[in-house]
Amino acid sequence: MTSEEFRRHGRRVVDWIADYYDRVEGFPVQSTVTPGEVYAGLPPHPPEQGEPFADVLADLERVVLPGITHWQHPGFFGYFPANASFPAILGDLLSSGLGVQGMLWATSPAGTELETLTLDWLAELLGLPPAFRSTGTGGGVIQDTASSSVLVALVAALHRTSGGASGHVGVTGQYRVYCSQAAHSAVEKAVRIAGVGSDNLRLVDVDPVTQALRPDHLGALIEADQAAGVVPVLVVATVGSTSTTAFDPVAAIGELCRASGAWLHVDAAYAGVAAVCPELRWVNDGVACADSYATNPHKWLLTNFDCDAFYVADRATLVGALSVLPEYLRNTATASGAVIDYRDWQIPLGRRFRALKLWCVLRWYGAEGLRAHLRGHVALAQEFAALVAADERFEVMAPHPLALVCFRLRGVDQPNEALLARLNAGGRIFLTHTRVNGAYTLRLAIGSPLTQETHVRHAWQLIRDSA
């Protein structure tokens, strides 16, 4: 493809995307294809000769689009959102175009330094402690997801607790990891991958109303483990849990970590970005005592997936845990010690220039624009919660300080399961579920930039009428 052809096809793709957002509301939110339908709709063998790009776009319409569940649809209320925005798309396009691989500072200094700067900016916007900035003892890095951040935190914690031995001798001691029952499944996945084993993951009780980790129970578990000669290595505190946006008491957890020597990782994947708004800055209360912290601009801060902002208070420990330097990566900048090589801050070696999209978002919206975006969603969620609370058939199942509302029909589970299935089959809205204190619960998470008051009211109307 020549650069002239790229200009032509590129314009067409840009228009296709603009058109997609203009018409997205017309699609059923959840794809209605059956398993195998998309696969069977395309040729079973790759083409021998090249094909026109127009044919690709035609198949995108014919086969791919019906198989899409539209995360950017204004009626998408499932999971947590995966925000996209036009400035982020353009930033990502610039990254694809430049095609640099930023494993080392030397392989594209701007790739590293724009990331450092952008994460310092974000730390300032969120009011994160000075240690998390590159000007302090730590700094930020973009990971793909909060799952990878938990794994990286665990590897660094094992490194610190073992005095640097774990990377060499393996996970030979008996270590324990702690998180609340409401923590993300990524914690269990990380302890499995890192060789600690899920038997060594302690699920701490939560308060039945707030769903927050009970520090008294955490303290008792740590004490019992230490008495048995088991070493607490990591505690994951959740700021805005996946099920209900529960907030663990980070400061109290931090005290237990300091006393026991365990690493404190704060998983603020969804909620952390809310701190851009001064009135929501409390979400990050207590993170000054954390060893690491992660929040996802790709969830609720208009930056398309993947973009998880991971911060550490002590970058030397992180690099010590993850650095391996073969001959073919040696270079004078690395040897000087004056630069960051982000390959040592993450699981993979190679890395994409993801800072560009976050940079585009922070600049296009500015702090004021980001606040307006977040505040709008919080207000809509409060309005929705009030509608639910005013209908005596329903109950609100958990506090809802941000943009997620958990609710259910009073009584047994089955009508709730049926209600969710009916709503999603209707195609106008899409919700997902969880369990709160064992009860099947519907989740309505507001997150699409296209979602307006009218969509939330319409959602409530559909829910009320389908109940």
Next chain:
Amino acid sequence: MTSEEFRRHGRRVVDWIADYYDRVEGFPVQSTVTPGEVYAGLPPHPPEQGEPFADVLADLERVVLPGITHWQHPGFFGYFPANASFPAILGDLLSSGLGVQGMLWATSPAGTELETLTLDWLAELLGLPPAFRSTGTGGGVIQDTASSSVLVALVAALHRTSGGASGHVGVTGQYRVYCSQAAHSAVEKAVRIAGVGSDNLRLVDVDPVTQALRPDHLGALIEADQAAGVVPVLVVATVGSTSTTAFDPVAAIGELCRASGAWLHVDAAYAGVAAVCPELRWVNDGVACADSYATNPHKWLLTNFDCDAFYVADRATLVGALSVLPEYLRNTATASGAVIDYRDWQIPLGRRFRALKLWCVLRWYGAEGLRAHLRGHVALAQEFAALVAADERFEVMAPHPLALVCFRLRGVDQPNEALLARLNAGGRIFLTHTRVNGAYTLRLAIGSPLTQETHVRHAWQLIRDSA
């Protein structure tokens, strides 16, 4: 940003990228900025109010571009390439635009099924064994990098060897991992992350001429370990090593794995894609006995980073090792067992729709186009190697069947180090180095789609004149 504004800015970004490729040859390949220069060139604080997109593009030119080492420059001969191509950029743009998150089949069926199809297509193009296709017992998945593939393979291997216990009890047994001295540093990183520990990584001797793993030495190491009660869990065979494109004898290694029960992972990150050409299909000889295999379309197959194609022969083991199913991810499609949930094939939970860019590449170029691309680079490398071999001051340091040539000035290391520094400082070409049998060696890896015969001849002229 409205969709109309996006059309306007989008066109400008597309043109910026087209212009970038039109003028890329005019930039020094390696950035000449000093540490901190890019960071200092931008405001230390994020903007309070949003800014025009034109200002972002202006700063891209003013601050970012000077900090770029141009991987797509025709004179970029460093590391292994990270190919970009216009069709891939467009596919990636479509992915950014759709903004779907394909952690589950249900969260966008087309995201999963297009990936399955595209990796089946690629398996066919590479002549991979039937077990690696979704129609067999295994299948393919896109990982970010070959590093993550090694880690995933190791976690799956531990799961299988321990009879499913490792995920629960941790890495409690004494396990050994094996790879050649020339294997990628990702193997050491993986054994550290997975809790096995680098002390349990055995580096197998290589043949001094071919740099290939010596199976007799591997056999002896395994035998000694087994006699000592240590369990061989994983052998990584390298197909096209990073230093010299050495090829380990995969079939012989496979026999030792079968006898010992160790998992065989084939790391063909750079070289595997060469099998699109029938005359180069030998690169994948023996992989029929592998448990897993990885090759990177993002290195040499015109698909921009990140896109590592990872294949397993037995998907059930992989899923068993990595699956954690919390309530909020349960859905009827998953429960039916009729679909693939790729979250269980990788470290993170969330995932980007990366199949689109690979699909665009395979369709735009077709098998013939891909072959022409690869063959062109192989021919250029052979021409370069002949020029080096004809100059008695130089020596070629290793076999060069693909597009990497390792060479050096005869004699001591220092003049070679000085030569590399001089060449890279010149800005016209960029090479990196390694060590071969201890000797400092220059690497010239041909990989940019823009690289023509004239660039390779010019590179040789610069090398010859600078020597």
